[in-house]
Each structure stands twice: as C-alpha cells, then as structure tokens.
C-alpha cells in the first residue's frame with residue numbers, strides 16, 4: 001500500500017504528518033507514504049487574530065478538495081483546528097495519538113505567577129486570554145499570530161515577555177526545552193482536541209477507514225469525541241472562549257470545561273464511568289451558569 005498524505009506546509013503540520021506516516025508504516029509491512037503539501041488560504045492570512053477570521057474551517061476546506069479529487073488519500077490535521085461540523089462525504093478515523101494536551105508558558109523571565117505586573121503575554125486565543133486574566137489581571141495580553149517559530153522569534157526579539165502556546169506543538173518541533181511552565185486543567189482548560197491528531201479521508205474509502213479504525217485508541221477517541229461534543233452542544237466557534245479536556249483516570253472519565261464570552265467564563269468539572277454522563281452534566285451546568 002502507498003499512501004499520499006496531505007498536509008499544510010508549516011513545520012508543525014509537516015512534523016505531524018510525518019509522525020502519522022511513520023506510525024502507519026510500522027503497522028503494516030511494505031507500506032510506503034509520501035507527503036503532499038497543500039498551501040491553504042488560511043496560511044496566507046496571518047495578520048488578523050484567529051477569531052476574526054471567517055471561520056475555523058479555512059484550513060480544512062481546501063484540503064478536503066484534494067481528498068475529493070483523489071490527489072491525496074489522507075489528510076492530517078491538529079484535531080483542535082477541525083470544525084465541529086464534518087461535511088458530508090468525509091470521515092475522521094478514530095483517534096490513535098495525543099501528545100501533551102495542555103497549554104504552556106514560554107518565558108525567560110520566570111513562571112506565570114512570578115512575572116512582574118505589566119508584563120506582556122502573547123497569545124492568539126480568546127480562550128487562553130479569558131482564563132489567564134482570571135488568574136492574573138495585572139498582565140497585558142497581546143495578540144500573536146504566525147507559526148510557532150516566528151512566535152518564538154518575536155518573544156526573543158523582546159516584543160513579548162512571555163508566550164502561551166500549546167505544549168504539543170512545541171514538543172513536536174523538538175522545542176520542549178523552551179517550556180517554562182505547564183498550565184493544568186484547573187488553570188487553563190485546553191482547546192477541544194488539543195494535542196490529538198486527526199486523520200481525515202473520503203467516506204467512500206471504507207477499507208482504508210476500517211484499517212485505520214483497527215489502530216485506534218478507543219479510550220482516547222472517546223475522550224476527544226466528548227470534548228468535541230461539548231463544543232457542538234454550546235455552539236462553539238473561534239469567537240467565544242470555549243475549551244474541554246477529558247481523560248480516563250481510576251476507571252472514570254474526568255471532564256473539565258470552560259465556556260463564556262468577553263465578560264465572563266464558567267468552568268465545570270465532572271467525572272463518571274460513562275463519558276456521556278459527564279458530558280451531559282458539563283453541558284447542563286455550563287448552560288445553567290451562563291444563561292441562568
């Protein structure tokens with residue numbers, strides 16, 4: 001079997017597609033793969049905050065055209081960049097890989113809680129800003145866009161005192177030595193699906209889908225599905241702060257969520273043997289606390 005794996009051209013996207021390619025190669029003898037780089041419009045619009053862009057699907061849509069045309073067999077995405085609505089004709093293989101799900105601080109000036117008042121913290125995400133403000137509202141939160149290396153360059157150039165990024169991205173680029181601090185779920189609930197890799201394919205490729213499904217980590221897949229279901233239930237988009245993180249621990253599924261607007265956020269924490277029960281509680285509590 002030879003697989004054409006579609007990916008965006010950023011260093012992170014290439015690293016992720018390679019991870020998937022190498023993993024699949026190990027699962028089946030004789031399998032070969034090539035990466036097909038797709039330059040999307042989203043890659044070219046880097047000067048505006050992400051939540052002002054038309055929709056999160058910008059990166060994904062052009063890649064789906066390539067799948068539909070048969071130019072690629074699979075596409076690899078960061079799960080957190082995948083819109084909650086999957087268009088007809090496409091499917092996602094069950095999840096088999098998740099790296100660090102958390103957000104991290106990168107700074108040469110110390111940890112988040114020891115930064116001097118007025119320090120400039122760079123992050124492009126409304127979800128992060130709202131949660132970080134709740135921890136420290138004496139810092140200045142400033143938008144930052146661009147790929148991970150260019151963000152780090154801006155930090156090193158002194159444009160920011162600290163950055164908050166996804167730990168997964170830094171680790172996949174071999175930059176874990178730059179991590180100063182990891183925010184746990186009580187400090188900053190990550191984006192739905194953060195750190196997990198998504199493999200998209202045409203629904204018509206049933207054999208390929210069945211093979212990929214056999215490689216999945218069902219528990220992990222369940223967790224990511226519940227995080228995404230939270231996003232769907234609350235009508236999540238880039239323009240509101242929303243996040244969810246689930247993990248299985250001690251026989252129970254633990255779900256941590258955040259939801260809000262520009263004025264306030266609501267957090268929930270639930271655990272149950274049945275992940276659907278934890279999800280239903282989180283959705284009900286978030287709606288109740290937010291809309292009354």
Ligand SMILES: NCc1[nH]cc(CCC(=O)O)c1CC(=O)O
Pocket residue numbers: 078079080081164165166168169193194195196
């Ligand atoms: N929105 C950009 C994006 N999409 C996926 C990652 C990192 C990898 C991941 O979260 O799986 C990043 C960078 C970041 O948020 O710092």
